[in-house]
Amino acid sequence: MIRHTVAFKLKHAAGSQSELDFLQTTRKLAAIPTVKKFECLRQISKMNCYDFGLSMEFASPQDYQIYNDHPDHVHFVQTRWIPEVVDFLEIDYEPISLTTLNS
Amino acid sequence: MIRHTVAFKLKHAAGSQSELDFLQTTRKLAAIPTVKKFECLRQISKMNCYDFGLSMEFASPQDYQIYNDHPDHVHFVQTRWIPEVVDFLEIDYEPISLTTLNS
Numbered sequence A, B: 001m002i003r004h005t006v007a008f009k010l011k012h013a014a015g016s017q018s019e020l021d022f023l024q025t026t027r028k029l030a031a032i033p034t035v036k037k038f039e040c041l042r043q044i045s046k047m048n049c050y051d052f053g054l055s056m057e058f059a060s061p062q063d064y065q066i067y068n069d070h071p072d073h074v075h076f077v078q079t080r081w082i083p084e085v086v087d088f089l090e091i092d093y094e095p096i097s098l099t100t101l102n103s
Helices: A017-025 A061-069 A071-084 B017-025 B061-069 B071-084
Strands: A002-010 A036-043 A052-058 A085-095 B002-010 B036-043 B052-058 B085-095
Touching: A002 A017, A002 A061, A017 A071, A052 A061, A052 B085, A061 A071, A071 A085, A085 B052, B002 B017, B002 B061, B017 B071, B052 B061, B061 B071, B071 B085
Parallel strands: none
Antiparallel strands: A002 A052, A002 A085, A036 A052, A036 B085, A085 B036, B002 B052, B002 B085, B036 B052
């Protein structure tokens, strides 16, 4: 399993219709077939500059690649992400089984 | 629900016994009573500098505070986190219900 996350900051004013519209539009990513456990999140720590996050899981690197290459993802990045996101950080995780780290 | 995450980089060599010992020790945090869904993770994106991550969930801000103040957490931070972690970023998330954003 790979958990793909991205924390981000929009150029829109907090609580604006433009912000709402962007967040609503992220739901289209959840419909891409290999995406599991899609979440749109509010970032609340004062230890970083980001206001929102997306999180999704893939069963395999191949499923992740299918998402990256999917026309709906490419279209979202070109038409919404690049114009409207002013800062972001991608963090991708795989589980570590601590009970088997020695094996 | 609050999902508290921290991406981090250790001073230890990759695959070293010191690295393994640090990761194993994080399990003690999972035993703090208000911690739910504790995960120790490997960070695999090339878009940031971090090698590992921890993720846990709290039912409320009060439960998060209980964790922060818990002697086992304070002891871990003082004796392991500060001496062994060279860089980190905290990111905390709350779910957004996109279907009710307009309400």
